[in-house]
Amino acid sequence: MKNRLISLITTALWVVSMTSQTISVTNADGSTKQVSAATAGTMTYNQTDGTLTIGGQAYQVTNIDIDTENANIATTPVAGTTEAAKRLYRYFRNNYGKKVISSVMAEVAWNNTCANNIKKNISGKWPAMNCYDFIHIQVPDGNGWIDYSNITPVTDWADAGGIVQLMWHFNVPKSEDTTVGTNGSGVTCSPGETTFKASNALVSGTWENKYFYAQMDRVIAVILKLQEAGIAATWRPFHEAAGNATAKQQANWTKAWFWWGYDGAETFKRLWIAMYDYFKQKGVNNLIWIWTTQNYNGNSASYNQDTDWYPGDNYCDMIARDLYGYTAAQNAQEFKEIQATYPNKMVVLGECGWDGNDKTGKPQGDIVECWNAGAKWGHFMVWYDGNAGNKSGTMVSDAWWSSAMKKANADIVITRSQVKY
Helix, strand or coil: CCCEECCCCCCEEEEEEECCEEEEEEEEEEEEEEHHHHCCCCCCCEECCCCEECEEEEEEEEEEEEEECCCCCCCCCCCCCCCHHHHHHHHHHHHCCCCCCCCCEEEEEEEEECHHHHHHHHHHCCCEEEEECCCCCCCCCCCCCCCCCCHHHHHEEEEEEEEEEEEECCEEEEECCCCCCCCCEEEECCCHHCCCCCCCHCCCHHHHHHHHHHHHHHHHHHHHHHHHHHCCCCEEECCCCCCCCCECCCCCCCCCCCHHCCCCCHHHHHHHHHHHHHHCCCCCCCCEEEEEEEEHHHCCEEEEEHHHHHHCCCHHHEEEEEEEECCHHHHHHHHHHHHCCCCCEEEEEEEEECCCCCCCCCCCCHHHHHHHHHHCCCCCCCCCCEEEEEEECEECCCCHHHHHHHHHHHCEEEEEEHCCC
């Protein structure tokens, strides 16, 4: 680690050295006070009197040594201009390569059930983050079973110290004439089950365009409520866009899995940028944007890299990969390939769990073993499974969660009680 020295004032009493873990405050006589970065909170520097306030105590300083690890990664998010978003982004960046932040998917989109299961039934600790999906946002209001306008589950999580993640399985009607049911029927993400065309979503006057923007308005209304509540979040829309489309040998099955990728890379990128611009236009400033790569679909001999699908550095903050049933060695290979392709972005494990076709024979690799093998994911998020038959209701074993969350691994895996930003 190479440090960069910044001279602040010429006469003072203290020298401050900072890494992502520890702040060392050294007096002129050589005595040193250690302050944990986790408890320091937001530090402020007063240029008038040359004082730096750390954890409520002011120090006059001569120099600050700043840890320049991750110097190639931007210091601010591409669109997150709220103070909460900037703080959250700094927290991710400061921990990147040093610890992995734990997360779990909400069961049926808008609750904290799985996170609570992990704490109460397995580990005694909550994951640091909980991920909520707008998968049912199209269901008519007053349906009696899900209400996204009630942000209490999310504010409860944030108020308890947890980090909020958001994603969107963007369902569309099966046809222009389909009426979406109050039970969520009549919609799909699969291109083979709908006449909705991604390319038409960008053409003014089409039914697809009207629906595309109407649904974004519904999501934006909720995100703005979170923003008003002071909550920032990661945002991962349009995931796994390329699907199998980058196969070197094309066949009738080498297509995108979701409608947003079905019309090809150029249309997908236009969709992404249209959403990004529309969110900004509507005043959404509290998000950290995550794009999901397929990264050769785990097989560079059979698939090309999906860099043609990347919306660009100006439109995302992190690169995610979704892996199911991958060993620690495979996790490490994926991470290293993605980081080499996108060296100026944080790389995260967007989703993980056992292989849906062989949960016993192909489990998700132990996250600490993945880390030690070289998979330095910024965070991981385990998918839920209401039929898993385990205590967590997720797609990993109870033993997996016990290992990830145990005290001996606290220097690697961040849980909710450790979060401070």
